Amino acid sequence: MTRKRILAVLLYLALATSAYSALIFPTTSTWKYLKGTSEASAPTSAWRARLFDDSSWPVGLAPFYYGEPLTGTLLADMQGNYTCVFLRQAFEITNVGDVGGLELNITFDDGFICWINGVEVARTNMLPGEPTTNSTASAAATEPLQVQPFRLPVPAGYLVTGTNVIAIQGFNVNLGSSTDFVISCSLNSTAPDFVAPTIASFSPPPGQIGSLTQITVTFTEPVLGVDSDDLRINNQPANSVNTSGNSYTFN
Numbered sequence: 350m351t352r353k354r355i356l357a358v359l360l361y362l363a364l365a366t367s368a369y370s371a372l373i374f375p376t377t378s379t380w381k382y383l384k385g386t387s388e389a390s391a392p393t394s395a396w397r398a399r400l401f402d403d404s405s406w407p408v409g410l411a412p413f414y415y416g417e418p419l420t421g422t423l424l425a426d427m428q429g430n431y432t433c434v435f436l437r438q439a440f441e442i443t444n445v446g447d448v449g450g451l452e453l454n455i456t457f458d459d460g461f462i463c464w465i466n467g468v469e470v471a472r473t474n475m476l477p478g479e480p481t482t483n484s485t486a487s488a489a490a491t492e493p494l495q496v497q498p499f500r501l502p503v504p505a506g507y508l509v510t511g512t513n514v515i516a517i518q519g520f521n522v523n524l525g526s527s528t529d530f531v532i533s534c535s536l537n538s539t540a541p542d543f544v545a546p547t548i549a550s551f552s553p554p555p556g557q558i559g560s561l562t563q564i565t566v567t568f569t570e571p572v573l574g575v576d577s578d579d580l581r582i583n584n585q586p587a588n589s590v591n592t593s594g595n596s597y598t599f600n
């Protein structure tokens with residue numbers, strides 16, 4: 350691979366977007382919620398929509414849980430009675446153009462699906478495309494309990510200026526034998542960054558080398574969207590990429 354071609358690839362990587370985060374709501378926020386003893390709406394998908402009337406739903410403080418030493422909304426009757434919980438929360442966006450991205454930081458045990466204004470934006474431990482009802486269970490268990498970040502799809506396709514609604518259906522792995530359940534999350538927005546990061550350094554430096562197993566690119570700031578297939582040699586993508594601060598090492 351020529352030096353010119355390597356430099357061209359690195360310059361392409363520099364077009365990835367950098368961003369700065371702002372909290373929309375914290376993990377200990379209040380939600381409208383409904384226990385999964387029956388469907389939340391008819392049709393079953395209606396409750397996810399932005400304009401759905403949830404005024405009759407009770408209000409609870411996250412996390413929603415049982416079987417864990419937490420403080421929030423205890424679902425003491427969940428085990429053996431229902432496998433899911435429906436959650437809705439409204440949040441305001443002053444100008445959609447000011448939102449470059451969204452990040453969901455969520456603690457879940459065992460699975461969840463998330464919608465914003467009726468558009469699915471994330472799911473874990475649920476079968477792809479699976480239609481969900483109040484009797485659906487998670488496809489796998491999640492242990493140990495931890496916060497996981499999810500970068501959501503480009504928000505211009507589903508956010509509106511004004512009131513938006515995030516809807517989450519949290520699922521337990523089974524009805525009776527599961528000893529715990531947790532669902533809680535925060536949402537962050539990232540502002541558009543119109544100043545692209547630049548390459549501060551890369552290794553190995555230009556010149557003749559006997560073999561090439563890694564290329565490390567260091568940017569002037571952290572960037573998003575760098576994947577292993579962004580670096581190609583003879584049209585073959587890298588096997589993996591490791592991130593450390595502003596540096597990205599392609600193997």
